[in-house]
Amino acid sequence: MTALTESLPAGPAPFTVGLVLDPGGVLPADTPPALRYDRAYWEGLVHAAEAGGFDQLVLAGSSTSIGPGLDPVLLASALAPGTGRIALVPEIVTGVLEPFHLAAAVQTLDHLSRGRAGWLVRPGPAGAGGVLEDLADAGETIAAARLLFESWEEDAEIRDLDTGRYIDRDRVHPIRYRGSRFSIHGPSYVPRSPQGSPPLLVRVPALSEAEAASRSGRAERTFALEYADTIILDATTGNNPDQTLRALRTAGAARVLIEVAPPAGAEASAAFAERAVAWHRLGVAGVLLRHATLPRGPEEVDTHLPTELWAQGLPASVGGTAPRLRALLGVEPARNPFSEARLAKVGGRDE
C-alpha cells in the first residue's frame, strides 16, 4: 500500500533524538521578530534537523507558556511535503477546539507526511473548573479523536463500477461518542491515514517531591499515564527528572522521552551522552532537545549531539528507510477494531 515501513526491523528499539521548537518562542535579540512567521525559516530548520539525524521535530511551546506564533498543526502540515524522514509532532491545546475538526487535521497531517505525524496534547482552559476540568475535557477530546481516527477501515474505498459504489459503507462507521462534555456522531470525513491512529504524546514536568505529591501534579501524571502513547518528561524545569522517571515507570509508563536543554560545549556533550546511556538502560526511548531561544537559522541547528549519542553505542533508528512514527517510538501498529472484528468472524467460519 505504501513505501513506508510498517515496523522497524527486529533489534533493539532505537534511541530517538528529537528537536523541540516553539513557533512562538523567543528569538535572539539581533534577529527580526517576523522571522518566526517566515515559512522559509522553518523549512531551513527542519531540513537541517532531518539531515543532521534528528528523528522528530516537536512544535510546541514551553510547558508553561505559548507565545504568539504560527499554528503548530498548520506549520507541521507545511513542513510535511518537503521532508521524507523526520516525524512531525505539533502541540494541540484542547479546551475550546472542536474534537471533530482536530481529529481531521491530525489525520490530514498523517496523510501529508505519509505516516510521520504525532500529536502532543496540552490540556488547555476548558471552563471555570481549573486543571481538573481541563484534564477532563482533554481526555474526552482524545477519546473521541481516537474513535474518529479508526472510523474508516483501510479498504473502505472500493470504486466498484458494477454497483456504482465509491466506498463500501459497511467499512465506514459512525462513532456515536457520548461523553459528559459533548457528543460526536461521526465518522470522520477523512479516510483512514497511514498510521491509522497517529501516536499521542503528553508532557509531564519533572517535579520536586512536594510538587509531585500535589493534587494537580498527581492528576497530570495520571492523565498522561492513561492517555499517552509516549510521555515526554520535561526536565527543562530545573528539577532532576530521575525521580519523576522512576515514578512514571513504577506506574507502568511504557515509553518515555526526556526533554532537556541541549548541553553547551564538548565537555557537557560528553557528560550528557553518558546520562543518555544511563537513561537508555532504564528504558527511556529517547531525548528531545529544546533550546532556550529559537535558532537564527539552519546553521544553528546543532546536529552534533545525535552523532555523539550514537558514538556512545546508543542504537540509532535505521538509516535509509522512513519509519512511521509509531514504529519509531516502539508503539505497536494501530489496530482497527472494526477490521479485527471482521477478520475474527471470517476466521470463525473457517474453523
Added chain:
Amino acid sequence: MSNAHTPRQVHLVGYFPGVNHSTVWSDPASGSQIEFDSFAHLARTAERGLFDYVFLAEGLRLREHKGEIHDLDVVGRPAALPLLAALSTVTERIGLVATVNSTFNDPADLARQFATLDHLSAGRAGWNVVTSSEEFFGANFRRGGYLDRDDRYDRASEVLRAASALWRARPGAEFAFGGAHVRLDRVPGVVPGPQGAPVIVQAGDSADGREFAAEYAEVVFSPHSEPGPAAALATDLTARLARFGRGREDLRILPSATFALGDTQAEAEENAREIARAQVSPQTAIGTAERIWGLDLTGVDPDGPLPTAEPAEDELRRGQAPHLGERRKIAAAWRGQAEAEGLSLREVITRAISSFTLVGTPTAVAERIAADVASGRIDGYVLVPHLQPHGLDDFVDRVVPELQERGVFRTEYPEGRTLRDVLDLPRPPLLTRNIDTR
C-alpha cells in the same frame, strides 16, 4: 479597473473536485481523492494558468441516504486548512481559499489559523465563510444544533468581527470581545499575515447571505451563471453594496462553471454527454430521484418513466437535500420535461444535474467568458472540473491562451504578491471600515 481601452478583466478560480456527483471517480484517469500529489497537481496547473486562487470545500459530516452513508459519490477528503498549508509550499503565486463554517468553530482559533495560512503563503490566504444551523451537522460538534436558522449570519458576522478585531489587536495584549453569539475573554492576540486579513469569500444565496456579502465579502461564489439570474444578482448586490459605502468594483462575482471542450462544437457536446453519463450512473439517477421525491424507489427502472407520486416530507438524503417546497418544484419541472420530450428518469436527471455551463471549442468558450465578463454581470468563473487531478489541464492549455489573446486575461501575475493584489481589490471592508467590536 476597466476603461475604454482595457476591457474588463477575467478572474478564474480552480475548484478541487470533491464529494459531489459531478466528480467522476469511475474514469481510469481519476486519481486519489486524498493524496497530496493529486491536490498539488491541480493547484500547480491552476497556477500555470495564472488563476486567482484554488478553492476547497469543507466536511462537516458524511452525507447520508436512507439512513446510511451515501456511497455513490466520492466520500472523504482532507481537512482544508492543513492541506492548503501544505500546498503553500509547492506553489508561489496562486491564492489558497478554504471554506470554513462560522457556526461550528472557535473564533479565536479561526483567527489564528487563517493568520497562519496567510503567513505560510506570504499573503495568499482566503476564507470562504459559510454558515449552517442544521442539527444533522451539529451532531459532530460540541454544542450540537444550537443555532437558530435565522441567526446564522448574525453569528457569522460576530465571528468575522471578532477575528478582525484579533487581527487588529496589538500582539500579546489582552483582548476581549463581547457579542450576543461570540464572547472572547483574555485571548492572546494573533499576529496577522501580510494581508492583514484573509480575502473574504461568501457563497450563500439567501437575502441574509447577500447582505452579509455586501457588508464583508470581497468575492461572491455565486450559483448563477445564466445571463438573467446573473444580472439580477449583480443588480441586487450593487444596491446592497451602496448601503455599506461600497461599489460593484469592490466585489468580484464568480459563478461556478462546469465545462466540456472539443475541437468542434459537436465534439464538445459529445464530450459533455459522455461526462454526464459517467456522472449519473443508473444508481445515481435513482438516488437523486429519492433525494428529490423523499420516497424509497428501490426496484424502479432508471431507464423508465418518472415516479407519479408527489414528493414526500421525508428527507432521504441528509446533508444535501433541498427543502420540501423546492423539491416539489423540481419534481414538477422534471415531469414536464419528461412528458414534453419523452425522456426517461435517468435522462431527465442527467440533464438536470449534469448540464454544463461552458461547452464548446476553446475559442467559443473563451468568447463566451469574455462576453459574460464584459457585460459586468460577473467577473469570471469558478471552474469545477470533473476529474481529480487532471481536470483543469485542458482548460489551462487551450482556453487560457485564447483569453489572453483577447486581452481579457493576465499574461503574468501582477507585481503585488498577495491574493488581494491578484484579485485587484484595494479596499477590503474588514481592514478599511471601522468595524464595531463592542
